[in-house]
Amino acid sequence: MPLDITTFTLVDKPTTLKENLAILERDEYRCQYCGLDGKASFENGLIMRTDFVVPRAKKGKKDPKNLVACCVPCNTIKGKKMYKSFNDAKEFVLARRMELRRAWEAKVQHPAANAAKA
Numbered sequence: 492m493p494l495d496i497t498t499f500t501l502v503d504k505p506t507t508l509k510e511n512l513a514i515l516e517r518d519e520y521r522c523q524y525c526g527l528d529g530k531a532s533f534e535n536g537l538i539m540r541t542d543f544v545v546p547r548a549k550k551g552k553k554d555p556k557n558l559v560a561c562c563v564p565c566n567t568i569k570g571k572k573m574y575k576s577f578n579d580a581k582e583f584v585l586a587r588r589m590e591l592r593r594a595w596e597a598k599v600q601h602p603a604a605n606a607a608k609a
């Protein structure tokens with residue numbers, strides 16, 4: 492196990508391309524958090540990754556049971572936090588996505604209101 496110099500802990504190795512593809516195939520290229528279909532378009536496919544449910548930084552294992560297909564935005568939102576379970580992580584990610592969506596919609600759909608505030 493290599494040493495993570497940001498936390499000085501021993502962490503599992505990142506997944507290889509072959510391991511990533513096996514997880515993406517198993518999960519049918521669908522983000523296990525938001526449901527984004529990685530096969531629906533080239534752009535969606537480009538942002539598909541493999542997520543360590545228990546992060547490597549928290550000693551999460553490179554085991555298929557700990558790996559899920561995940562889009563980059565969900566992976567970024569989930570971060571390196573520890574969750575009680577996959578469902579807890581999913582609940583957190585989906586709630587945060589909803590907050591971000593509302594903030595984005597408020598900005599994009601009401602640009603005049605935002606310009607007035609500036």
Ligand SMILES: [Zn+2]
Binds near residue numbers: 522523524526527566
């Ligand atoms: Zn997602």
